[in-house]
Amino acid sequence: MGVVALHEFLESCGGFMGAGNDYRSARLVLVGAPMDFTVSFRPGTRSGPRRIREVSVGLEEYSPYLQRDLKDYCYYDAGDVVLPFGHVPQSLNRLESVVGQLLADGKFPLVLGGEHLIALAPVKQMARAFPGLNVLHFDAHADLREDYLGESLSHATVMRRVAEVVGSRNLHQFGIRSGTAGEFAYGRENTGFYPFEILTPLQQVVDRLHGCPVYVTLDIDVVDPAFAPGTGTPEPGGCSSAEIMAALHMLKGLNVVGMDLVEVCPVYDQSDRTSLLAAKLVREAILLFGG
Template sequence: MDDLLERCGGFMGATTDYRLSRVVLLGAPMDFTVSYRPGTRSGPRRIREVSIGLEEYSPYQHKDLKNYSYYDAGDVLLPFGNVSQSLLRMEEVIGRLLKDDKFLLILGGEHLITLAPVKQMANKYPDLTVLHFDAHADLRSDYLGETMSHATVMRRVAEVVGSHNLYQFGIRSGTAEEFDYGRENTGFYSFEILNPLRKVVDRLHGRPVYVTLDIDVVDPAFAPGTGTPEPGGCSSSEIIAALHMLKDLNVVGMDLVEVCPVYDQTDRTALLAAKLVREAILLFGKENSI
């Protein structure tokens, strides 16, 4: 598998012991289909780089990364500009990691990368549910004639898991057709995150859940470093709270996408992403045996 991966600086505190790690971080530096501002291919690397600015201790959970083993596998090596082959390479790597029963925490990259883990997760968990946090519906059947795009990814995900197994939160941008499709077919919650999430969480206990979090669900006042910023979103505190609400669910994998460092010289977007990664490791990882 090493021939499919590029080693790079790891997330803070990551171990070199793959075998002992339940959580594996994986970069997916693809931004070939973005429709506005490119640059998310640099997201995985910058999230790792700024992570050293955070403490390993989480006061939210009273847990510390030093008590968890997690492995940073690096970035998938992608053939530049080739969308279909890039997705296939991601699927191959993800499939191998899932055979080892790893919890995957994937760093994007554009949102189309979500299709690769969802396909592999759905093979392993036939009743998979997807929780989608985003400013955009991403439910177009095609974008300018292309069916594979960051603007169509949730429509493709719905085709994999069934639209009734897709729940969308914080949506505040899309075409009229996308909003109609979402309201009629998915668990579609525009604008709000926390209130509808509380209701949905109660219905999902015991079921395998995959989480995809587009950083632009957060208002650009808090997270300006993204390719398609959309005013009117949640605060950084709210998205952290939303992640913590998933602590009792059977979350089997997660991705965090659309961090675009070039548009945020303050690094607050990448820092928020790194903080969410820290919280996810502590939520979904396994504490080391004493």
């Protein structure tokens, strides 16, 4: 397919700060997935990818955490995937095709959501490309329902579908503080399930995953709404923005092969603090995984 064909599926939305114009030389490629077709509470996450890019210019390109600078990295912002509105399977298939081409071209995909269901598409492609893939899932919600209102493809079922793709023991879930009794029972029995906590269990898992291919899916609502109110289903009792930054930095040295950051819903955050946090996490991810 290559870069020319890829652009048939993508539309430019303004680039993330410092992004270059050379797709072929880029190691990491940003792609937006502006989908919120299955949300059950507050819609609006389709605006997340664009707003994350817009506010990124308010940040420095230098990370004092990592002592690295975006100007020293070659990364590309491919824009947003053009999705057929309301068609969930077709939208996921289109995103899956885009991610598959990025992998074929040797790129690190960093996908910006959009609702959490979009994570299923890159995970499917990653699992094909990287046997034994492990998924690190940061979220307030378990997302382990077998179905939601009769639908198997939903933001409330996405991690159950992911577990079916990679194997439940290769799914590691952190910060979970909301779900049904059945979801918590399934998680405790089947996945690497670490409710309420992030940093301590993450360190234990990281120590076991060196050398394994790892995909990261980060729902911004893992962060307490005091720090990140701009999300579709806010859940009190979460981690701080500093803690989620620390969690991302703990992945340094792992074989991380792809990532998504989802559920930023700008309409519910007049301060832009949620989008700014997301943009800062994207900056750190580029510096960690885009070299």
